[in-house]
Amino acid sequence: MQQEAAIRKPLILGEKTYGQITEDVMAPVVGKANKSWWIVFGISAVMALWGIGCILYLLGTGVGTWGLNKTVGWAWDITNFVWWVGIGHAGTLISAVLLLFRQKWRMAINRSAEAMTIFAVMMAAVWPGIHMGRIWLAYFVFPLPNQFGSLWVNFNSPLLWDVFAISTYFSVSLVFWYIGLIPDFATIRDKVTQTVPKKIYSLLAFGWTGNAKAWNRFEEISLVLAGLATPLVFSVHSIVSMDFATSVIPGWHTTIFPPYFVSGAVFSGFAMVQTLLIIMRKVMNLESYITIKHIEYMNIVIIVTGSIVGVAYLTELFISWYSGVEYEAYAFINRATGPYAWSYWIMMSCNVISPQMFWFKKLRTSIMFTFFMSIIVNIGMWFERFVIIVTSLHRDYLPSSWTMFHPTFVDIGCFIGTIGIFFVLFLLFSRFFPVLPLNELKTILKSSGEQYKKVEQEH
């Protein structure tokens, strides 16, 4: 067993035994949903239905029902796409990168963060899909040999690279998540008594036996997938950033974009994890596993990535002046002082200034404040993409075509719809899936459990 220093804080609070961990994680699966779950589920379902209605209307009528115009050809659609992809970064970072760094605290949060990642990437994929207008021709994005002549996708386009990057990321994340779930499904299979759930969970568990060889393979594949997923965490948002950075639009073409987008993605992803987990730990009585220390660690990730994003904002601003390129300088002056200055300052205050509050230990260990901040960061990161996309486009090289963007109810409805679908999926996940990796958690009980650490210290 590995030695753990006495000064490290326990990661599992209370006097838990192996059996109790199983019971605590299985409680929502075997129990009945409470009233608050049904209320939240109902609201999310209504939002989802409204969104699906708007999407159907959009597909039936055309992309013209969005507020796009000849100058601002991209607005909320791509903003929402990038926002969702960004949120989808935390899960794989937690499960892959933190696994490589041997961070034990990841075990309390990785399962739900990965689920969130998968649902967020699905919501992201909605946007380019419905933006095509004729969604039934969506398979044209794949480089398929075809009977329509020598018609190929444009391999030079970063939008096509996105197709590859995101579909790879999605599949690896899904496999990673599912493999982690298998032993836990098997535990549930062995514990539930009703016939139908038992059948379903035994199907989901893929015949897991839990013998030594199976665990050995489980650990090996986890490490291999972590190794594969780590470069993917970087590549996905780097390629998303290249949608903008390969162009010659002032404010878009800047070399810092790839790493800065990745950092921003992790930032927003962790904020969404906080939003979801702070509610979940309360509603599902998981406070012993998702402790204040876990929340503090995530807040530290938020302050680090938020500050990296801050450095990038200031670097861009400075270099736009230093470059001596008039258009570049104007793009940034326009962002900070033009008609969209309000959105720029929302972005700055939500993403750079407010996370600095987490320097105070009192605030970063406060649950209420963390929840509030996680919402602020989510808002800020949406505005970041809005600022990048709309403020760079709405005043282009030709002043006679300068204009503003006004969202229609379809823009708003589609966006709200994806939030609704996302929450519906996450709520279903939290009811029927083991939300903590219960088998993995048991491996750290004796080294990081509170009562064991106490015993260790007494000796």
Add this chain to the structure above:
Amino acid sequence: MNFTFTKNARITFAVLMLIGVIAGVYGFMTDDTAHHNRFWANLLINGFFYFAISLGALFFLALQYATEASYMVVLKRVMEGISQYIYVGGAVLILVFLAGTLHWHHIYHWMDPEVYDPTSEHYDKIIAGKAAYLNQPFFWIRTIVYLGVWMFFARLFRKRSLLEDQQGGTKIHFKNMGMAAIFLVFFAVTSSTASWDWIMSIDTHWFSTLFGWYVFSGMWVSFMIVLVLLTIWLKGKGHLPQVNQSHIHDAGKWMFAISFLWTYLWFSQFMLIWYSNIPEEVTYYITRIEEFKWLFFGVFFTNFLFPMVILMSRDAKRQIGYLITVGVIIFIGHWLDVYLMIVPGSVGHLHFGFMEIGMFLGFLGLFLYTVFNAFSKAPLVVENHPFLEESEHLHI
């Protein structure tokens, strides 16, 4: 067991330094470039490269403190020793900048007052537009602030580490965490601005927002290489008894991972500029491709492919033969990367001969002499650290 800086080692490093001095003097005499730019560029390359390694050590040390990482605690003194070169390295940089201020060389075009003078034939409108940032007083204030603060932290961490050996307890540890966080915030900004000031401003017209992070990744990986190589050497001499294969494996992982980070940033900067093909940006790479083609792409592929292919497997990272081979190759590779940042803008053509090799070796001698001297001043493994036991038990 304490480390003794043996006579043999001293003589070896002194010989290296002597080669460096001869190469420098010979180079200066035979240098036919304007203002002896080639000689001064070499001084800047070596001044910056080795300085950056010690700065990388300081950064990594702070990162270990701030993240409460335990696995490298048994290597902490090695990192500290490397960070102690920062004073000598800083002095070399000051010498190069001072020579620029005195117009002994023209590596920094913007240091010439005529480019700001509209009546002069050397007037440069673009550089004049940057005068608010690129002017000598402000440049010197910035340089002194960077060096001063970095050296302050190098001293502070070293002093407190030695104190911890005596006192034990957790008080120093928790205080170090706080100081490390402050250092990292300062470093996050100044590592970028310093690389703009000292290196990007050589190609004065050119700009790239990613440049600072790219230079940072280079300094980080160069430090990781030095850490791996020195650890293996010390271990081979019977020092560092607590260091086991797992520690070397972990250090090897860093060398592998940061090579990827460097590649990622190199590629991001290059690809975006190449793809957009905007005249004011792409000129930087046109010079490099036209004048330094093989070196330019060779360095990229060497620094990327060698660690990727050879160090991918777990076994390779646990065998010192592989680590040394890859380490030595990419150590030179990253020196050449610094060469490619500096020479095209200051000398303009590929000059590679005795001066380059000799001065590289000379500074290697100076660097190792300083670092070994620091090793001999304190026990090679810390004696009291809250994570020491955890680190000794590392097993992966």
